[in-house]
Amino acid sequence: xxxxxxxxxxxxxxxxxxxxxxxxxxxxxxxxxxxxxxxxxxxxxxxxxxxxxxxxxxxxxxxxxxxxxxxxxxxxxxxxxxxxxxxxxxxxxxxxxxxxxxxxxxxxxxxxxxxxxxxxxxxxxxxxxxxxxxxxxxxxx
Numbered sequence: 001x002x003x004x005x006x007x008x009x010x011x012x013x014x015x016x017x018x019x020x021x022x023x024x025x026x027x028x029x030x031x032x033x034x035x036x037x038x039x040x041x042x043x044x045x046x047x048x049x050x051x052x053x054x055x056x057x058x059x060x061x062x063x064x065x066x067x068x069x070x071x072x073x074x075x076x077x078x079x080x081x082x083x084x085x086x087x088x089x090x091x092x093x094x095x096x097x098x099x100x101x102x103x104x105x106x107x108x109x110x111x112x113x114x115x116x117x118x119x120x121x122x123x124x125x126x127x128x129x130x131x132x133x134x135x136x137x138x139x140x141x
Contacts, residue, residue: 010086027121028057028069034129040136049112054105058132063139066109067132068118074098077120115139 023045035042035058046059048066056066072080076095084091106116117135119128 023055023057025069025071025121027071027125030125031067031069031119031128031132032058034125035132038129038133040133048109048114052105052108052112054101054108060136060139063136064114065132065135065139066114066116068102068105068116069121069128070102070118071121075102075120077122079120080122 032042032044040060043059043061044057046056046061046066047054048056048059048061048064057069058067059065060067070077073082074095075081076099081095102118106118109116115135117132119131
């Protein structure tokens, strides 16, 4: 019996898909570096609600703040989201599920008492870090 192989339309797209990171992306790292420079300490790739299989990119558990840095393609950025050239039906359905899951994640975390902050990968890391810093400082005082 052969091991499970994820579906891909070509070996090239399979390699691209394998290269997609679920954590420690360049936009995340840029924001985290700035947060650390601002003196904030946080958890990385943190599951705010243990029974919910959703992971925040950055979390402040004491303040109950979950931060997500969303990729423009994967989360359908209104400014930079694009349509797939190959297998468009598959990818449009996949991306629609991602958007629905994001909305569900926001709702479930808010019901659990968390503040949810979402930013796009194209946003300036300094500006994002400043907004997160303000959010954390507001919840501390």
